[in-house]
Amino acid sequence: MANIISDETIEYVGILAKLELNEEEKEHAKKDMGSMLDYIDKLNELDVTGVEPMSHVFPVKNVFREDVVTNGDGHEEVLANAPEEKEQSFKVPKTVD
Template sequence: MAKIIDDETMENVCLLAKLSLEEEEREAARAEMQKMLTYVEKLDQLDTEGTEPMSHIFGSENVFREDEIVNENQKTAMLFNAPRTKDGQYHVPKTIG
C-alpha cells in the first residue's frame, strides 16, 4: 500500500508550496495527494523489463513536419472584401498625426 500522508508531510508540502490552507482544504488536498500516490504505486507494479529509461517521449530527431505552403496567393480574394484599397493593399485611416 502507498505511504499514508501524515500531518507532518502535509505541513512540509504547505510550507514548500507556500500554501495557507484551512483544515477542510488541507484534508481535501491530503485526499487528492493520497490518490496520486496510490496511482504511482500501481505504475510501479508494471513490468518494465527491457524498457530503456527515457527523459522524453520523442527521440532526438525532429518529429515535426516541414512547413508547406498549402494555399495559393489569395490577395485578390482578400482585398475583394475590403471597404477601401489603395495600390493593392488595405486602405485605412491615418492614425498618427
C-alpha cells in the same frame, strides 16, 4: 501500502503551490496525496522487463515541412473588393477616438 502524509508535507506543498488551505482542505489533500502515492506503489509492482521506456503512447515524429508558396499573395484580387484602398491595404473609417 498506506502512505501516510504528514501535516508538514501538506504545508510545504501548499507553500510551493501558493495555496492557502483550511483544515478541511488539508485533510482532503492528505487523503488525495496518499491515494496517488498508493497508486504509484501499485504501478511499481508491475513487471516491465523487456518493455522499452517511452515518452508517448504513439510514435512521435518531426512534423515540420518547408513552407512553399503555391498561390502567390493575391493582394490585387483581394483589394479589388475594397471600397477604398491606401498603401495596398483596406482603408476603413476610424472607430476609436
